[in-house]
Amino acid sequence: MLTVEELHAGYGGTEILRGLTMTVAPGEIVAVLGSNGVGKTTLNKVLSGVCPATSGCIRFLGQDITRASSQAIVELGLIHVPEGRKIFPNMTVRENLELGSYRRGKANRAANLAKVFAIFPRLEERARQRAGTLSGGEQQMLAIGRGLMAEPRLIILDEPSLGLSPLLVEEMFALVSRINAEGLAVMLVEQNVVQSLELAGRAFILENGTFALQGSAKDLAADPALRRAYLGL
Structure with missing residues (x-):
């Protein structure tokens, strides 16, 4: 590959x-x-x-x-989830995720969003919340979820x-x-x-x-x- x-x-x-x-x-x-x-x-x-x-x-x-x-x-x-998360703090969780499909995966955005929410239920609970107000672990979930939106x-x-x-490290490796x-x-x-x-x-x-x-x-x-x-x- x-x-x-x-x-x-x-x-x-x-x-x-x-x-x-x-x-x-x-x-x-x-x-x-x-x-x-x-x-x-x-x-x-x-x-x-x-x-x-x-x-x-x-x-x-x-x-x-x-x-x-x-x-x-x-x-x-080939999708890179960068060190330090690099989320957009003033945008909502949903908006951050949707940006993940800007170059790739746009046609399946709704289905991919449902998949990300199934993997990370906490992101669905906070979908309308500003990303900058999430905890560190939630921000890392968001960064990975945004990468998954591009159908890597x-x-x-x-x-x-x-x-x-x-x-949270244990949880992250399990994910x-x-x-x-x-x-x-x-x-x-x-x-x-x-x-x-x-x-x-x-x-x-x-x-x-x-x-x-x-x-x-x-x-x-x-x-x-x-x-x-x-x-x-």
């Missing part, structure tokens, strides 16, 4: 991504894990067409999207557990599992190593713009180097 080969990117004269190669297959959850400042958000921006690649190749559903615009990438069904083929979730209480169970491929970009490895099938550990470790999530969870670096064991 998604193939990234020898991807390099950065800002100005500073190279952030140094030759990343990875794949995401239909229907799977792939985790990209790492601490702050290692290049996770830059990777997401390059895949979404917001930040240009300096070299390498990105293919999605068989099409080369390395130089494609963000609008064209969205229209293909692959959804990139950038730090969905960031800033949430432990209880990601539920979305994936319906057949949606998920690229989960997180600092939360333990729960991400429990959820994902495969994982890539990003350090200083390169993948230091990669493989099955189960194998990586048992890897002594990862356990020392991230789990303190």
